[in-house]
Every structure is written in structure tokens, then in C-alpha cells.
Amino acid sequence: MTISRSRRALLAVPALCALAPLAIHGRAFAADAYPRGPVRLIVPYAPGGGTDATARLVAKRLGERMGGTFVVENRAGGNTRIGTQALKQAAPDGYVLGMFNAAGPINQAIDPALPYDVTRDFTPITVIVRSAGGLWVNTSRIPARNFDELVAWLRAHPGTAYASSGVGAANHLSMELFRESLGLDLLHVPFKGSGEAAVAVASGEVPMSVDSFGPMEPHWQAGRVLPVATTGDERYPLMPDVPTFEELGHPELRGTSAWWGIAGPKGLPPEIATRLREEIHAILREPEVVQALLAVGAVPAPIGGEDFQQLLESDLAKWKAVVARGAVTQ
Known part of the structure; x- marks a missing residue:
């Protein structure tokens, strides 16, 4: 007996339907078994x-x-x-x-x-x-102990360098917004990551940067660096005494x-x-x-x-x- 093409297609439907749950189960099994290497x-x-x-x-x-x-x-x-x-x-x-x-x-x-x-x-x-960032200064290179003192010092020392974790990094953009907002003359020195940038600021190779708390915390505890502002919407829990940029009158610098x-x-x-x-x-x-x-x-x-x-x-x-x-x- 010859079975038409349309008849064969109809007969195949139940088989495909029966296989569908197996395919779904197979994908779920693959996720459960992951990773295999x-x-x-x-x-x-x-x-x-x-x-x-x-x-x-x-x-x-x-x-x-x-x-x-x-x-x-x-x-x-x-x-x-x-x-x-x-x-x-x-x-x-x-x-x-x-x-x-x-x-x-x-x-x-x-x-x-x-x-x-x-x-x-x-x-x-x-x-x-x-992670909210902080605006950090090397305590031996820059004598400022708060934000206003830092801005005054930077105006008196045009061309001061700042470190970042790379061209286009969030801390690069944060410092460029800082430079633009306050009309400062600053020099960008990029590094390969926050670890290298933090060491450069802590050693005094570069006197300032915006960076997250983690890489800077040991240098802060050692007295080599000091945060004068934070970039978050609120004060950072681990730096409760450091004001935000918004508190300092610069809301355009927050949220980075x-x-x-x-x-x-x-x-x-x-x-x-x-x-x-x-x-x-x-x-x-x-x-x-x-x-x-x-x-x-x-x-x-x-x-x-x-x-x-x-x-x-x-x-x-x-x-x-x-x-x-x-x-x-x-």
C-alpha cells in the first residue's frame, strides 16, 4: 500500500510530540550537569x-x-x-x-x-x-586634607597628574568630569587596572586618582593616601566621614x-x-x-x-x- 506524503507527515506528528519533552528534558539535564570541565x-x-x-x-x-x-x-x-x-x-x-x-x-x-x-x-x-569611588590624594605629594583645599592646591599647580585604570575607564571619566566641572588643568596617566593605579598613587608616582575603596584601603590605613570625596549617591559605609560630591556642591559628579x-x-x-x-x-x-x-x-x-x-x-x-x-x- 502506498502512503501519501501528507499521510506520512500526519503519522510523524505524534512521534515528534513524544520527542519534544525529551528534548526539553535534555536541555535541563545539560544545565544540571554543567560544568563538565x-x-x-x-x-x-x-x-x-x-x-x-x-x-x-x-x-x-x-x-x-x-x-x-x-x-x-x-x-x-x-x-x-x-x-x-x-x-x-x-x-x-x-x-x-x-x-x-x-x-x-x-x-x-x-x-x-x-x-x-x-x-x-x-x-x-x-x-x-x-562600588562608590573615592577621590584620593597622596598625602606626601599633595598637602590638601579636604576637597576645598585640594581644589585650591590644584589651581595653584596646573598640570598635576592623575592616575586611572586605563583610557576610558570609569575612574578616567570621573576625573575628566571633575576637571571639566571645575575648570582644572590636569594630566591623565593611565595604568593597566586599579591595582597598578592604586600603587602608583600610594607611592607618589602619580599624586591623585578616583578609585574604588578596595585597592586604596590598605594604603589609606597606612596613611599614604586620603579620600576627600566620594562619587556615590550616598556616603559609602566604609568611609562614613567622607562627603559625597553632591554634599560638596557638585551633583554633576555623583553617580559615577x-x-x-x-x-x-x-x-x-x-x-x-x-x-x-x-x-x-x-x-x-x-x-x-x-x-x-x-x-x-x-x-x-x-x-x-x-x-x-x-x-x-x-x-x-x-x-x-x-x-x-x-x-x-x-
Whole structure:
């Protein structure tokens, strides 16, 4: 007996329907079994900064919770460009992830010709932490002990240098806004990450910078540096006596706090992204992790995939406006 093509198609439908739950179960099983091998977590900075410290803490706990190995791989250079490009080129299988921060949208605002788009070429998994920065001065190079004294000293010493963790980094943009707002003459000296920049300021090689609490805290405790303002919307819990820029009469300089998150390549399976997000959010609720993050100047800020995507888009729009009015010089 000859069976028509349409008849064969109809007979195939029940079989396909029976296989569909198996396919869904297979994807769920794959997420449950993940990871089956080492996972590389790219940090686009040199070791020693806040991003690196946060990545190592989260990688360690992910490995312990998920029964795998998460290895931090530092790929410094180009103010996150090298590490971010490596993440874009990775296979979207969950075995290469990357740390993201505000430098991504800033780089794109400064250089639209980048070989990637932070809002389209990656899978945002979750924001991990936020950290307000401080305006720090080397106590042996600059005699100022508060914000007004610093501004007066800088006006009397044009061409004073400041350090950043790289061209286009959040602390670079913060210092450029500071320079523009107060009409100061400052010289930008970029380094490869907050760790190197913090050491440069603490040693007096460069006399000032905006940076997060973590890299600067030991130098502050040793009396080598002093914070005279913070960039957050509120006073930072670990620096309660240091006023915000808004309190000092400069609201235009607030809100440039740093954030750090984790993303994957574009096309990362949703079930793996969801599993990672859930595990990271659980880690951020652990009291010992919260304390460890506070020790490096970071406050847990678990923001999921869609909200993370919106953060990338809003940051890009904000920094494009800053660049468009000429507030950034390299």
C-alpha cells in the first residue's frame, strides 16, 4: 500500500510530540550537569584590582557550589578591550565567561569603531556588585586634607597628574568630569587596572586618582593616601566621614560609581545563563561573601539578565552624551 506524503507527515506528528519533552528534558539535564570541565572567567585587568578580587571570590564559590573548576584568567590591556574581544570570540557553550564593568559602555562611547557592541554581542548574566569611588590624594605629594583645599592646591599647580585604570575607564571619566566641572588643568596617566593605579598613587608616582575603596584601603590605613570625596549617591559605609560630591556642591559628579558583572558570549544557552545567575545570586546572600566583598569596597547588587541589559544600554547613552560635549580627553 502506498502512503501519501501528507499521510506520512500526519503519522510523524505524534512521534515528534513524544520527542519534544525529551528534548526539553535534555536541555535541563545539560544545565544540571554543567560544568563538565574547567570554566574560564576572563578578567580584563591585571591582578590586584577590585574586579579581579571580586572575580576570584565568585569563581571560588561557584566551583564549590557547582562541583567544577572556575579559573580566573587575567587578560589586561586596552582598558578591557583585549579581554572583552576574547570573550566575544569564545564559543557560547558556558566554558568561557567574562567580567564586565562600566568600562565597556565607556569604551564604546569613545570609540564606536570597536570590533564588538556591548549591548548586542554578549549575553548579560548578572551584575554582581556596585562600588562608590573615592577621590584620593597622596598625602606626601599633595598637602590638601579636604576637597576645598585640594581644589585650591590644584589651581595653584596646573598640570598635576592623575592616575586611572586605563583610557576610558570609569575612574578616567570621573576625573575628566571633575576637571571639566571645575575648570582644572590636569594630566591623565593611565595604568593597566586599579591595582597598578592604586600603587602608583600610594607611592607618589602619580599624586591623585578616583578609585574604588578596595585597592586604596590598605594604603589609606597606612596613611599614604586620603579620600576627600566620594562619587556615590550616598556616603559609602566604609568611609562614613567622607562627603559625597553632591554634599560638596557638585551633583554633576555623583553617580559615577563602579559596577561589576558577569557575561557570556552571544548565544549562551538560556538554561546555563539562568543556572549561573541563580548560583551567583545565592552566593551574594552568604554572610561571609558579603563581608569579603565589603572588605574590597564592593556592595552586593544582584541585577539579572534583562535589567543588566538595560544597565548596559543606559550607561552607553549616558557616556555618549559626555563624550559628545567634549568632556573626555585621552
